[in-house]
Amino acid sequence: MGQRIGKQHHRKKTIRIFGKSLKSRLAISYLFIILLTMVITDMALASILQSYFRSNVRESLDNQLSIAVGTYERYYADDTLEENIANDEDAFWRQSTALVQIISLNREVLLDSTGNLPATPLLDEDITIALEGRSGSSIFISPQSGERLMAVSRPLISNDEIVGVLRFITSLKGVEQTMRIIILNFVLFGLGILVISGVISNLLGRRVIRPIEELTKTAEIMATGNYNVVNQKFHEDEVGKLSDTLNHMASEIKKKEQLKNDFISSVSHELRTPLTAIKGWAVTIKDPATDREMLEQGLGIISEEADRLKDMVDELLDFSKFVSGKIGLELQTVDIRELFDFIQTHFDDRAKRESKDFQVKTSENMGTVYADMNRLKQVFINLLDNAFKFTEAGGTISISMERDRKMVDFIVEDNGSGISEEDIHKVKEKFFKGKTSRSTNGIGLSICDEIALLHGGELIIASQVGLGTRVTFRIPQGELR
Known part of the structure; x- marks a missing residue:
């Protein structure tokens, strides 16, 4: 702890010295420009005045000579x-x-x-x-x-x-005596200007440095983990823009920290639920009095909860890879009709259990797309799982495809509860979790968005509260270059 405080003190001292140094450099720069201007101006003025005085002397002598020569030629030339x-x-x-x-x-x-x-x-x-x-x-x-x-x-x-x-x-x-007096006056005048300029330069330097010093102090406080501090903005200039950026960054970090904490809380809760079920049924099965029927029921629930845990862990591992940039795509030519048949098989039973109308809209020749088959399945399972969660019994969920010359749109649509205007711009953010009890860990749509970007496409979400949601997974149809 003492070493950390010592390092922070050293850093503050270094920044303070740097601040003074920057102010000094600004003042010296101003003074150098003024001094250079004065020296050039004084030298030019001195040269002009010297030429002027010498010209006057020459003109006076020339006038006297003219009179003398005229007198000579008139009276003495014989x-x-x-x-x-x-x-x-x-x-x-x-x-x-x-x-x-x-x-x-x-x-x-x-x-x-x-x-x-x-x-x-x-x-x-x-x-x-x-x-x-x-x-x-x-x-x-x-x-x-x-x-x-x-x-x-x-x-x-x-x-x-x-x-x-x-x-x-x-x-x-x-x-020459006159010129020496004039030059001396120039020097004294110049020294006076330099002193005044030095004072003004120092004031201007402080005006420039003060916002930077405030930025430094704010950044030091943020470095300790306190993002509640707000930097004061002094002027509408580049430093003022930097101040706005720093404040915005602190606000975004606070938001991300809150989302991360909510995410950890949510994941912990979701992990605890299947673990509690597994633990409870393990105790029940261990009891010699447990009959065969209850034993099979318990083993089935343990298997289901274990699968649920595995899916959650796989999703977390995928998320970690996406965040670290270590994920890659195994691109291949994917038959879209085959992909849609897999999706229908995967969700038909669930649609029947939950009394929901699930429509997979296919045609005879749906063509192909150059993509990662497993990642596409992951995206559609995630999107359709969300659609089922937020659609009441009797509702409709569908998946379809639209194609143009360059892009392929996979559209998942439902007439469920929808997403509010406040949340629709946040749902793709990492760790964001909706306010409803059906919202889970907040990384599913983030992963879908990353997969779309990796394919060179995008994830587009449109929704209205009470009317439903339309999610478009858009990727290029041809081979990526």
Whole structure:
């Protein structure tokens, strides 16, 4: 007992950990999606903003260059670049706050507003574009300060010829500082969203996990054998459907348990009756005073009750085989007229004893069916036995056959007490026993239904209370494939 409790405790602990784990995985999944979305969005926004700021800087430098180049071409183009530089003519670029370079056609720096003239020609892309007659720009890192710089260049034209390049250079330090502030704000904003999302994800996770935890608790209680518990349904979703299924399963198990208990009680009672008779007559026969006539009567009753017990045991064994799926069919070509002759011989005496009209409806050429002969006899004996039980003296019981191209219908019909609407859908269920005193162990029709299914057919029951019952045993007429 202690070991069992320990196992249940371990199982509960495992399920509880699994529940937390599932909730954590849900929360982590939500957070991962949000984080990934934020990172992609922030990177895209940062790239767009950086391009925007750099474009503004370039546009500002380009506007300043345009004014300076226009001034040069209008007022200073008559002199050479070298003469203008020698005369310190900086009026055409004086209004710019950027670093200014004047570059010759062979890429040598003729003037640098910082006073530092590079020793080698410049090979930057913006200069190359300007020497081709267009405005060019480039970004590079200053070898002196290590800052990121932007350079914009334009050609200087005199007499429709390019005579040099005017270049404005400015630092991107301000842009980069602005971008760092923006990115920091993005990060802080993202962290705030992650915290809020974490709280919401936890709440959503609890909303999803709670019904599953309730299902787990209910299943654990049912595992102990208590099927009276009903699981609470939270939402109309897949988990809610599972909850309905679990409750329905518990209801069906309770019903089957009750049917099984009733079946055991019924079988015990039915077994006790012949055993009591056998025991009583055995005692009577054992008495030396018993005369010959009573002795023969007792032996006859013992034989009848023994046969009755054998039939009950055989039925129980068959039922056990059907339930376990170990039953098989011995298929052969069955002559239907021969089968009906056997049935008539088997029930004629009973019909006379009970004053009932038993009709076996035959014709000259009834044909054959591919089936298990012994199982067919078992089905018809069972169905007709039920019909005799529930039909009063003077009533009519019949068996007939109808055939179409593919199926053969064997019909057992009576005008007996009939079956109520409440019970007609249950009579084929295992262990179901009717409410009347004539009802027996509740497995006969279940076995008939299984035999029909094994043949690839079905058992159809139609009935009205007080009018009678019609049972159709339908199977394929040809060889099964």
